[in-house]
Amino acid sequence: MLEIDQFTYGWLTPTLAYLMSVVGSLLALRCMVRARSQAGHRGWIITGAIALGGTGIWVMHFIAMLGFSVHDATIRYNVPVTVLSAVIAMGVVWLGLSIVVHRRGGEWFALITGGAITGLGVAAMHYAGMYAMKTDVTVQYDPWIVLLSLVIAIVAAIAALWFALHVEGIVATVGAALIMGIAVCGMHYTGMFAMRAHVADHMHAPAGAQANQLLTPLIIAVSMATMLMFFQVGITDIDEPDLSRIRGQYASRFWPSDPEESIPQPKFRADDFPTEQFNPHPLDPRHRR
Numbered sequence: 694m695l696e697i698d699q700f701t702y703g704w705l706t707p708t709l710a711y712l713m714s715v716v717g718s719l720l721a722l723r724c725m726v727r728a729r730s731q732a733g734h735r736g737w738i739i740t741g742a743i744a745l746g747g748t749g750i751w752v753m754h755f756i757a758m759l760g761f762s763v764h765d766a767t768i769r770y771n772v773p774v775t776v777l778s779a780v781i782a783m784g785v786v787w788l789g790l791s792i793v794v795h796r797r798g799g800e801w802f803a804l805i806t807g808g809a810i811t812g813l814g815v816a817a818m819h820y821a822g823m824y825a826m827k828t829d830v831t832v833q834y835d836p837w838i839v840l841l842s843l844v845i846a847i848v849a850a851i852a853a854l855w856f857a858l859h860v861e862g863i864v865a866t867v868g869a870a871l872i873m874g875i876a877v878c879g880m881h882y883t884g885m886f887a888m889r890a891h892v893a894d895h896m897h898a899p900a901g902a903q904a905n906q907l908l909t910p911l912i913i914a915v916s917m918a919t920m921l922m923f924f925q926v927g928i929t930d931i932d933e934p935d936l937s938r939i940r941g942q943y944a945s946r947f948w949p950s951d952p953e954e955s956i957p958q959p960k961f962r963a964d965d966f967p968t969e970q971f972n973p974h975p976l977d978p979r980h981r982r
Contacts, residue, residue: 694889694890694891695763695764695765695766695830695890695891695892696763696764697761697762697763697764697888697889697890698760698761698762698763698764699757699760699761699882699885700760701760701761701762702759702760705760706756706757706759706760707757707760707878707882709756710752710753710754710756710757710878710881711753711874711875711878712874713748713749713752713753713756713916714748714749714750714752714753714873714874714877714878715749715870715871715873715874716748716749716870716919716920716923717744717745717747717748717749717750717752717753717919718744718745718749718853718869718870718873718874718877719866719867719870719923720740720741720744720745720748720919720922720923720926721741721742721744721745721749721786721857722741722856722857722860722866722869722870723866723926724737724738724740724741724744724926725737725738725741725790725794725857725858725860726860726861726866727926728741728790728794729794729858738787738790738791738794739787740922740926741786741790741857742783742784742786742787742790743783743918743919743922744919744922744923745786745853746779746782746783746784746785746786746787746818747779747782747783747915747918747919748915748916748919749873749874749877750782750786750815750818750877751778751779751782751783751818751822751915752912752915752916752919753874753877753878753881754778754818754819754822754881755775755822755908755911755912756912757878757881757882757885758822758826758904758908759904759905759908759909761885763828763830763890765830765892766828766829766830766890767828767829767898767899768826768827768828768899768903768904769826769827769828769899769900769901769902769903770825770826770827770901770902770903770904770907770908771824771825771826771827771901772901772902772907774821774822774824774825775822775825775907775908775911776911777821778818778819778821778822778825779818779911779915781814781817781818781821782814782815782818784814785810785811785813785814785815785817785818786811786814786815788807788810788811788814789807789808789810789811789814789850789854790807790854790857791807792806792807792810793807793854793857793858794858800858804851804854804855804858805851807850807851807854808847808848808850808851808852808853808854809847809850809851811850811853811854812843812846812847812848812849812850812851813843813846813847815846815849815850815877815880816842816843816846816880816884819842819846819880819881819884820884823884823888825901827899827900827901828890828899829897829898829899830890830891830892830893831890831891831892831893832888832889832890833888833889833890833891834887834888834889835887835889836887838883838884838886838887839884839887841883842880842883842884842887845876845879845880845883846880848876849873849876849877849879849880852872852873852876853873853876856869856872856873
């Protein structure tokens, strides 16, 4: 059995992976606060799914994979399958968030259903990403550890969806994002611990892109998009006031409903124009004696 190293660059890759998972989770939770408080919540759910599924889960996974290596083995990545894994991550998170927001069948039914779908989808993303990894050695997985990773993924998904429904306030949101980051990283490294690599005969050199050629541009692109969304959402207040009434007041000032109100009525005090300083026009008949 070949030696597998999850920390080729030390603690750099797991630390960066955890930080990106926290950032994606934090942005998703802030988007869900707005989705709960606004009628047109579809856009916020999509944004939250991109943040959590794209950055919190997919980017975290492949940053961690940058630190993965197998001694005496060549690793390449299948580009279409790698991109498909990102689509799976964002799609299942969007489905889970949509289920819990609508709460059909009650909150706990929605949480369990959405959590199961999201958790299994996240696990599918993980193992699709592993399938995209091509090597010149034989790869096997311990089924019991794989099952444990599935359980962790489902429990983590249920917890994340519960946070999405109930967390309010910046302190609680940051705390929930930190917990979600631990859960996502825990699922990833549990699944990776199930992997075994063996030397095999008649194995050809793998085809595909190297990790630095494929993963680095994809990670940077998704991370930059997430950071732009984070700046847009993060600089605004979580509990945004309802401005519809204020806008209506401003509109009524410029477009009054009463036609007589369209003519401004000046208001003067009695002593604004003293009679001794008032000189009427000499041709005005109203002031002729």
